[in-house]
Amino acid sequence: MRTPLLALALCALLIGVARGQDGPSDAAVERNNSGAALLKEGKLEEAIAELRQAVEIAPEYVVAHSNLAYAYERRERSDEAIAEYRKVLELEPGNSVVRNNLGALYAKLGRYDDAIREFEELLRRDPGNAVAKSHLDAARRNTVVVQERQDQIGQTIRVVDARPNDPRAAYDAARIFAQQGNNDQALAWLAKALDLGFAPMDYVSVDPALTGLRKDPRFSTLLEERRAQK
Numbered sequence: 001m002r003t004p005l006l007a008l009a010l011c012a013l014l015i016g017v018a019r020g021q022d023g024p025s026d027a028a029v030e031r032n033n034s035g036a037a038l039l040k041e042g043k044l045e046e047a048i049a050e051l052r053q054a055v056e057i058a059p060e061y062v063v064a065h066s067n068l069a070y071a072y073e074r075r076e077r078s079d080e081a082i083a084e085y086r087k088v089l090e091l092e093p094g095n096s097v098v099r100n101n102l103g104a105l106y107a108k109l110g111r112y113d114d115a116i117r118e119f120e121e122l123l124r125r126d127p128g129n130a131v132a133k134s135h136l137d138a139a140r141r142n143t144v145v146v147q148e149r150q151d152q153i154g155q156t157i158r159v160v161d162a163r164p165n166d167p168r169a170a171y172d173a174a175r176i177f178a179q180q181g182n183n184d185q186a187l188a189w190l191a192k193a194l195d196l197g198f199a200p201m202d203y204v205s206v207d208p209a210l211t212g213l214r215k216d217p218r219f220s221t222l223l224e225e226r227r228a229q230k
Contacts, residue, residue: 028058044075115139167196175209194226
């Protein structure tokens with residue numbers, strides 16, 4: 001996944017080269033440099049406004065598009081960040097920094113197939129890129145993990161479908177979802193298990209598989225409601 005260090009390195013690089021562009025007008029360069037300075041100060045909305053003006057003035061201004069993508073990413077406006085990264089790559093397909101950051105953003109969003117595609121393309125163009133190799137390996141590992149989790153969920157659902165009135169089967173489903181961090185599904189299956197008569201409520205309060213789920217305020221509320229019904 002993309003690290004903060006990589007993101008900061010990208011920002012520094014783009015600010016540093018902004019005045020070195022030959023094509024953009026002085027007005028576009030001024031807007032880009034203003035946006036880059038605001039980025040450094042953490043003023044993201046103001047930076048986005050400046051950088052959007054820069055790319056409106058100079059639609060093929062690669063540095064401004066790159067800075068705008070980075071600003072959108074920091075603001076967690078992922079779709080817009082991806083669009084700007086892709087615009088950079090349309091204009092400059094060999095931009096390894098931007099392609100690496102796009103791949104890292106895809107990975108952060110859990111879009112590992114897209115991330116792998118970008119890292120593989122980057123390595124096709126730059127076989128010695130160690131950062132891309134590391135990120136590609138991580139994306140491939142995460143793809144395997146995601147598939148294993150999906151398989152586990154599929155197996156769990158098949159079991160509860162075969163035993164719809166079994167409180168233990170529902171409880172096991174709650175444990176699986178809790179371990180995967182899906183609190184909504186975990187709580188839904190836990191509620192069903194309790195409604196079906198899952199008895200050892202004290203164990204629910206100490207079950208290691210539910211450690212993360214117990215931090216969700218809805219967990220305590222659910223147990224209190226079920227205890228009150230007894």
